[in-house]
Amino acid sequence: MRFFLYALSTLASGLVTLFGAAALVFASLRFVPGGYADILLGPFATPAAREAIGRRYGLDEPLFVQFLHWIVAMLHGDFGVSMVTRRPVIDEFLRRAPVTLELAVLALTMALAVGLPLGVAAGVAPVKAKRTLLARLVGAFGASVPDFVLGTILIFVFSVWSLWLKIGGFAPFSEDPILNLRTMLLPAMTLAVFGAALIVRTTRDAVLRVMTEPYITAAVARGAAPWEIVRRHVLRNAAIPVVTVVTTYFGFLLGGAVVVEVLFSIPGVGLYAYNGLGNRDYAIVQAGALLAACVFITINMLADMLYAVIDPRLAASGAR
């Protein structure tokens, strides 16, 4: 029951945030100098064309009414029509979503595989230990080398020595799984380096914080085996900050890793939104930003519920 109430309050605040995100996206293209018609038509539009656009998009109505129409249309799955292909934007996004999802899952898996063990190992080690230095180096390196620098270097290296992996020439996983992996591993690696750094830093900090708790001293005094202490006391108590960064990172990845998708020509939602901007097809950009925020907020709501599973005290106190 407590959990149910907690989940309900999480859901409610998530919906409020979602509403705010929608309002922001709406405002971003309506409150610009010159207005929506100028953006669509460019500076040399005739007044007649302006009026036609105004009527078509309901720009002559009050802003609040426009916003309501816009929201209601989206609730019906209408995110606008691409001005270039005249097809519903949402269909195009859904068609590309699996590619971005695959990239995100691959990157997250790699980041977790490196980040978690190193973070925990550095957290339970003395501050002067070798693995602490390694963790700090991985953390500093990964958080500092931007994805497009790393991606450019990888493209350079792998275009000189091919080494089985491929750049460009994407094939869907369902058609050719091997070729698909060959094209996806490098971009996923590029994205994973930042994630690994994030996870190493957060995990190490969280573990270090838990290590000073009295119950760890008690466990050490009881003579419990180090591995046993880590497994039973440290991991669960250090989990919440780690879950937070992992879900944040995953949420941002799902929104479309624009730079990496552009760099490696991966036909995901990020590349689609970027090309939409290039074609002055702003319905795509708008829908892309809004969908990314939707996915992010949903993932965060799930994470909030996960907190209560990890630490039941949260649901009991009603704190967020």
Added chain:
Amino acid sequence: MNLILRPHRAWFSLWRRDSLSAIGLTTLVVLVLLGLFGHYLPIGDATRIAAGPRLAPPSWRFPFGTDELGRSFLPRVVLGIRATFLLSALAVAMTACLGTLLGMVAGYFRGATDQIVARVADVLFSFPALLIGLLIAAAAGPGETSAVAVIAVAALPLFVRVVRSVTLTLSGRGFIVAAEVAGASPLRIMGVHILPNIAGAVVVQLTYALSIGMIIESALSFLGLGVQPPDASLGSLLRQGSAYLTFAPWLALSSGLVLSAAIMSVNLVGDAVRDALEPLQGRSLT
């Protein structure tokens, strides 16, 4: 005091305690000085076309090679350092002031104010920075102002969240209550009693926000949405160089490595500041 009177001593003591941070601090100081005064150095003209052959490899005359118009690349990289640091520092500094103010107001007044501020921070946080970048570029056109706006949107929630949560725990403490009882105005309490106590958290956040700001600025410029030619930022130089990646890799590699070193130095200094303000001690498990 030692830091000001005898900087070399302070540096050596940092080097002995934590060599990684000392390297970061040195790199940061060198890069900032280069960015500020580098264009006075006798390293050639950044804008002179056909100063040498096109796409020449690095040599004594052109340490970073030349670009496709025969311009010496080293002075261009120095210009890029300047743009990248200036733009992101400007954006982060403005955002830090606004975010600290909002976070303090939310944490001190609580109630409806807090709800609104926290919600706005949540909303801003829920957009990936580059999609905000695309959105702002669509609305206002690409350029430096748009880049600053994107950095501000991405960094504001970082400040608001941290400042708000520190202020929330502070505002129940005895010295705040005592000031309230003594009749201090909210403005005085926030300025005199809360601000000094959250300054540490703000400084730590400042360095992380600066590194994120530099990543965002250079990523936007790399995508062609930030600094526009003929101006140069490290991101736009990398964009320019990556077109000639196979014939003239030194263009992309030099700007990319300088950019990475710049961001890493900010991160390492941030780590050192954080370690000094809130040290985390490890312990052995036996």
